[in-house]
Structure formats: structure tokens, C-alpha cells
Amino acid sequence: MKQNYFFILLCVFTLLTSCAGGDDSPIATENTTPAVAKTGKLTGKVMSQNGTKPIGGASVFTFDDKYKIYYTTSDAEGNFTLEAPVGNHTIHIQTGNGSNFRTEISATVKDNETLNLDVSQTKLNQVAKIAYVKGTYDKIEDIIQTLGYTATEINNSDLANLTTIAQYDIIFLNCGSRSSYTSNPALYTVIDANLATFVANGGSIYASDWDVAYLVGGTTNTNNCSLPGGFVPDSKLCSKNIGTSGMVAATVNNAGLTSALGFSTLNIDYDLSQWQKIINYDPNYWEVLVKETSSNDPLMIRSNHFTATGTTTTPIGTTTTFVTVCITLPGNIQISISVPQVLVPYLVALGATVGPCSGSSTSGYIYYTTFHNHASGNIGNAGVILQYVILNL
Template structure:
């Protein structure tokens, strides 16, 4: 009986080890994915177009042949390491949602190897058409130029011409540029209407200090709430020119901006009095990027929630000729990012859960950035200068 029992055990063991008639296929563990994608790494340093300034907080990404995204961001020194699928890939480098500044790189990624991209490849290119209105106290154009980008000077008369305004993707309003309001208020009524049309159709604006009057009304500056003029609803923002001279301790209130800067606290030198203090804002409409540490007062805000009724549909800047589309993609951890991708990829990304348009805000609105501080002609801006570089690249 014992011999029969041993014989049966031997037969069972033989059946398991033979595995169906001598087939030599390996047994795959339940914890191992047999379709793991072979990957390598790409390293590099994102630089401004003239190669002089590192760009922090830039999105660096690519897709595999099943349209899965591989994504990272550059650190405050512009450095990045991207894990990417092996093979011939297109690497995208973008700031903001990629509609105004972006670069595409062709690279061959090898399995389990690291490829260092040359600095000449990783320069962030300007796609946007940029304009600025000359101011009394600001020269944002100097910061634009130090990054190697170009901007065209326009006037308030140009702002009153919608055809001219619509040529651009971004318009910078330097502090003090609204200084002839009292002599020609009718001109600014037209400007307000044109700026509303511009932003509602995807154009972006940066205004500093006294030029909040372009947004909410007023003459050279804004001394009270609910003044005549402007195009942003008075219920969304109030600013008064009651700021005092002095150093203000500030805190960066946005994770993306902190990554790009490499710091989250700074001192801002308000060396001119009567600067515009934000006294009230709608937190559902505006995002606070920088605030005063002691009082929590907002010092830098942005929105892409602008909408207006009766505004004509108007092609803005490069949009009519662009082959890129803004989409919202969800990363692991439920992190949502807005990126610009080639139009041909959109149906496949949507099938994987992406949505067309930005992750937040109005689907057609451009950005409005407003800072109570500005870049003085004297250059006395300190760390605020790095913040203004971020503003330029993320509009």
C-alpha cells in the first residue's frame, strides 16, 4: 500500500513539472506585467531662447505608442530627468499651457540608457506674438528681452483698434500707461471693450500696479471700488492706491510658482508710494499666487475665468494657424495639467480620459495676471524680477 502511495505522489509531481505535455513556456507571476514598456531616461536643462536664463517649472513630456503620457517638470535651475519609452520620440517642453511658449525635440531613447540633451535643443521657443504698452514706471519689455524673446511696442490708440489688438497673443500693460485718460475718456471706453473681446477669445494680459485701472476702471490709477470703466466686473476685484513705501514680506502661495522659483518667501521693495492695494477680490474667480505674509493680503493674482456676454468671436494671435490644441490630462495622484498637443493626438488622448480645453476656468478665456508690484525702470526689483519672468512665460 505504501509503494502505491509513493507512486501516486511521484506521478502528481511529474504532471506539475511536465506542465502539459512538455511545453517549455515560462510561468508568469501575477505581480509581473508581461507588457512592461522598455524605457530610458532623458536629461537636460530648459533655458530661455537666448540660452542665458534657466527656466524652472517647465513641463517636459512625451507619449508612448498607446498615448500614455510620460511627464516631469524642470527644477528652479532648469534641470529635468524624464523617464521615456524606448524608441524614436518627440519630447515636448512647455510653460503655461504650452500655447505661447513651447519646443519640440526629436530624440532616440534607448532601453535602460540615459541620453543627455544638448542645451541648444532645450531652449524654450516663443510661439506667441507679444505686445506691450510703454509705461511711466515699468519696463517689462526689458525682462522680455533679457530672456531672448521679442515684443512689439503699441500705444493706447492701437488698443482702441480691435484689428491691431487681435494680432497678438499676449499684451503687457506697464504701470502708468493709462496716463492720458482724463484728456480722452472716450478712447478708453473703446479700449475696455477691445480688451474684453481679446481676453474672452483667448488673449492674455498682464497689468501691474496702477494699470489695474484697465481691468476695473479709473483714470491713471484706481482710488476706489466700482469706478467707471474697465472690463472685469467690479464684484470680482477692488483695488485702491493706498499702499505705503517700504519692504513687504511676501509668501508664494502656489506650488508651481514655488517650484519654478526655488523659494517660497521673499521681500518686495515698494519704493514708490500710492501703490495699488488689493482690498477685495473674489477667491472663486482669482487665484492668489503671492500674498503679504503678515496680513495675507493678495499681492499677485491671476484668473482665466473671464466671460462676457455680447462679445464677438474673434480669432486671436496665432490661434487661427495653430496645429496645437490645449487639453487637460490627469496624472497619477489625480493631478491635472493643461498642455498643448498636436491636433492629431487629441482623439486618442480623449479616448484615454483627457478633455479638450484647460483644466480650469472658462474654455475660451485667456489669462489675466495682475501684480501690485512692478519692475521699476531703475531695476530695483530684487526677487520680484524672477517672478515676473514666470509671469511672462506662463501667460
């Protein structure tokens, strides 16, 4: 009986000890809430190379020691405020995907303090080599120069030499430039093939008005669909030379462009008696950036979806150690930026992908405007749009 009594006491003691928990039971002795990262702020104003023009819509970003991105954009006046982690960092300023225009700044960020960057530090540098073909009606080179950047004049014979154009990152085709070689139509086929190779390997092109013929065929302009020549498939675009002179009310159709410009409507001066109207286009291939307000007809389009079978793999443009990647920000916002190659594996490990967020991974951009880049009168707000084109190719 005595033994049973002690046995019962032992069982009760064991049960109480088990319920109270032993040495192996977790004990919450401290706050496990993750520490809030210490940050400061960087402010500045993104300016063109010569310091005369504010640049809106520029990407401004840096990374912490775990490769988390801190990101913002400049407003229409070029101003930005970037929250950044405490410490010594490289601050990146870029337009487009950063492959053609970018600046890197070393800065020390202090906890809960604001560092104002001088405008001499925040000028957007030209990385790309730029060429243009002289036109009859346009002078995009003038707009390039007003920003403080440089471009080399080439001609249609140069376009017929792949080795020559492969050294450039961007080629501007001024309206009327195609007509300069109508006396030698044999060049058409060669130039079309070279431009296809150029864009398929990452080179970018801007063409205005009549020079849509470089894209879809024709000679000085296009008066019908599916003309011989060109390098963009006929199913993707058709433009006819049926526009009439006058002011056209237009609407900016892209949120990023609107933010960069600071306006969403404008009047565009079509100063020639005939200009190219876009009749048909593939909306999955082209993005409409500016449209006619009353009819919704596209006036400015772009694409980086170009692919072509049979084109050779050719190195295009400036040799660089930067790589374009796509990063997803909070809110499922995707951005295409260029980063030093050494960062790529770490960013990919965090979910980034190599290449731009949309389009073909190897395609450059094609921009086309039905309006001129250097009208005989005042081009007004269209001039600001064309500055955006230059910096975002």
C-alpha cells in the same frame, strides 16, 4: 445484473472525466503578467531663448505608441530627468499650457540608457506674438528682452483698434500707460470693450500697479471700488491707491510657482509713495500667487475665468495646429498642455478633455501685480517672479 454493473462503471468513469476537465477547460501554461515597458531616460536643462536664463517649472513630456504620457517638470535651475519609452519620440518642452512658449525635440530613447540633451536643443521657443504698452514707471519689455524674446510696442490708440490687438497673443500693460490718454476719455469705452473681447477669446493680459484701472475702471489709478469702466466685473476685484513706500515681506502662495522659483519668501520693494492695494477680490475668480506675509493681503493674482456676454467671437493671436488639453496624471494630478491636433482624439479616448483643466475654456489669463516690474532700484527676486509671469501667460 451484469448490465447494471457496466452501467455503474460507465457513470463512475464519466464523473471522473468531468472532474478532471476536458479539452475546453482553461490550463495555465504560461505567465500572464503584462510585460514591463522598456524605458530609458532623457536629461537636460531648459533655458530661455538666448540661453542665458534657466527656466524652472517647465513641463517636459512625450507619449508612447499607445498615447500614454510620460511627464516631468524642470526644477528651479531648469534641470529635468524624463523617463521615456524606448524608440523614436518627440519630446515636448512647454511653459504655461504650452500655447505661447514651447519647443519640440526629436530623440531616440534606448533601453536602460540615459540620453543627455544639449542646451541648444532645450531652449524654450517663443510661439506667441507679444505686445506692450509703454508705461511711466515700468518696462516689462526689458525683462522680456533679457530672456531673449521679442515684443512690439503699441499704444492706447492701438488698443482702441480690435483688428490691431487681435494679432497678438499677449499684451503687457506697464504701470502708468493708461494715463497717457486721459485727455481723450472717449477711448476708455472702446478699449475696455476690446480688452474684454481679447481675453474672452483667449488672449492674455498682464497689468501692474496703477494699470489695474484697465481691469476695473478709473483713469490713471483707482481710488475707490466700483468705478466706471474696465472690463472685469466690479464684484470680482477692488483696488485702492493707498499703499505706502517701503519693503514688504511676501510669501509665494502657489506650489507650482514655489517649485519653479526655488524659494517661497521674498521682500518686495514698493518704491513709490502710493501703490494699489487689493481691498476685495473673489477667491473663486482669482488665484493668489503672492501674498503679504503679515496680513495675507494678495499682492499678485491671476485668473482665467473671464467670460462676457455680447462679446464677438474673434480669432486671437498666432494660428496654430496645437490644441490645449487637460490630462490627469497618477495621483489625480491634472496638467494643461498643448499637443498637435492629430493627437487629440487618441488622448480624449484615454480620458483627456479639450481645454484647460480649470477656468473658462475660451478665456485667456489675466495677471495682475500690485508691485512693479521695473522698480527704480534692484527688484531682486521679484524679477524672477516676473519672468515666470511672462512665460506662463
